[in-house]
Amino acid sequence: MKNTELFEKYKTYGLNKMSDSEILQLVLSFASVKDTEKVSERLISEYGSLNAVLNTDINYLTGSGINEKTACLLKIIPAVSMECLFSRGQRCFIKSYDDMAYYFRSLYAGISDERIYIVSVNRHKMVRGEHLVAVGSADTINISREKVIRCALGIKAYGIYISHNHPEAEAYPSEADYEFTKSIVDSMKDFGIKVFDHVIVGISSVVSMKELKCGIDFE
Numbered sequence: 771m772k773n774t775e776l777f778e779k780y781k782t783y784g785l786n787k788m789s790d791s792e793i794l795q796l797v798l799s800f801a802s803v804k805d806t807e808k809v810s811e812r813l814i815s816e817y818g819s820l821n822a823v824l825n826t827d828i829n830y831l832t833g834s835g836i837n838e839k840t841a842c843l844l845k846i847i848p849a850v851s852m853e854c855l856f857s858r859g860q861r862c863f864i865k866s867y868d869d870m871a872y873y874f875r876s877l878y879a880g881i882s883d884e885r886i887y888i889v890s891v892n893r894h895k896m897v898r899g900e901h902l903v904a905v906g907s908a909d910t911i912n913i914s915r916e917k918v919i920r921c922a923l924g925i926k927a928y929g930i931y932i933s934h935n936h937p938e939a940e941a942y943p944s945e946a947d948y949e950f951t952k953s954i955v956d957s958m959k960d961f962g963i964k965v966f967d968h969v970i971v972g973i974s975s976v977v978s979m980k981e982l983k984c985g986i987d988f989e
Contacts, residue, residue, distance in 0.1 A: 773799040773806060790820035797847065801840040809835060819974045821875075824848050825937055827882045827908075848879030862897045864889075864931070870969060871976040873897070878935040878971045884911040886934045888918065890927035891966070901925060909938050915953050922954075922963055929964035929989060933971070941972030943979055951979060952986045964989040 771779075776788070776796045785793055795810035803809050812835070817823045823831075824844055831841035864870050877887060877900060884906040890898045903921050904913040911934065922930055932954065936942075943951075951968045958965050966989050968979040980988040 771795070771807065790814050794820055794823060797844065798836075798840065801836075801843050803836060803840060822973045825878075825880060825882055825973070845880050848876070851876060851879060864891065864895045864897065864966075867978060867981065870931075870967065870978060874931075874933055874969045874971050874976055877933070878937075881935065882937050883908055884935055884937060886911060886913050886918070886932070888921055888925065889931040889933060890925045891929050891931065893928050895929075895966070898927060899925065909936075913950075915950060915957070918954055919957050919961075922958060923961060927963065929966050930958075931966050932968040934968075935971040936973070939972055941970040941975045941977040943968075943970055943977060943982070943984075947979070948984055948986070955986055955988060959987075 771792065773795070776792055776799070779788060779792070780796060788796070791807075791810045791814045794813060795806045798806040798810055813823050814820065817826055824847065828838070828841045828845055831844060832838050862873060864873055873889075877889075878885070886903040888901045888903055890901065892898055901921055903918055904911055906912065918932065932951065947968070947970070955965045966980070968986075968988075970977045970979070979986060
């Protein structure tokens with residue numbers, strides 16, 4: 771599809787009617803890319819999804835046939851979106867699965883390593899802060915239960931969401947994730963802190979461990 775046709779399609783329908791490849795092609799049309807359709811299709815084919823492309827390390831992107839300026843543009847887009855949508859001064863509520871998925875996708879936008887966050891909320895589930903607990907590599911992270919508990923106690927929040935990401939995999943919880951989460955939820959009850967969920971963000975999916983009904987006593 772020609773860039774002008776994509777632009778008209780976006781103006782008429784927004785992103786909802788566009789494929790990953792078309793969205794990426796539209797973005798590339800604003801950069802110094804000659805064959806935007808060919809490049810977008812190749813990137814989506816190589817990385818699997820638009821989300822995966824935007825979360826790929828900039829060095830890999832520049833090795834995929836686009837220049838450094840264009841690679842920076844792709845990395846900046848999710849980061850700027852997150853800052854605009856979830857700035858510290860703006861109220862953000864997590865009251866549904868869609869709220870949760872949108873929020874945590876934005877939290878990990880542009881991040882290429884595994885991270886664990888605690889997100890604190892008040893009794894109305896309005897986000898009060900994002901607290902980075904640990905940073906790992908692209909496919910692994912090491913964290914102790916005690917460190918998460920110390921962080922949660924230091925926040926002094928009404929309730930928290932635990933979250934981590936899988937930048938190079940889907941959002942399937944492991945057996946270790948279940949055991950880790952259950953131990954934290956049980957410990958938090960002793961301190962009167964509510965744990966609402968453990969949210970995992972993958973390449974193209976967001977998983978709520980509460981929604982999985984995995985036997986963990988979330989609030």
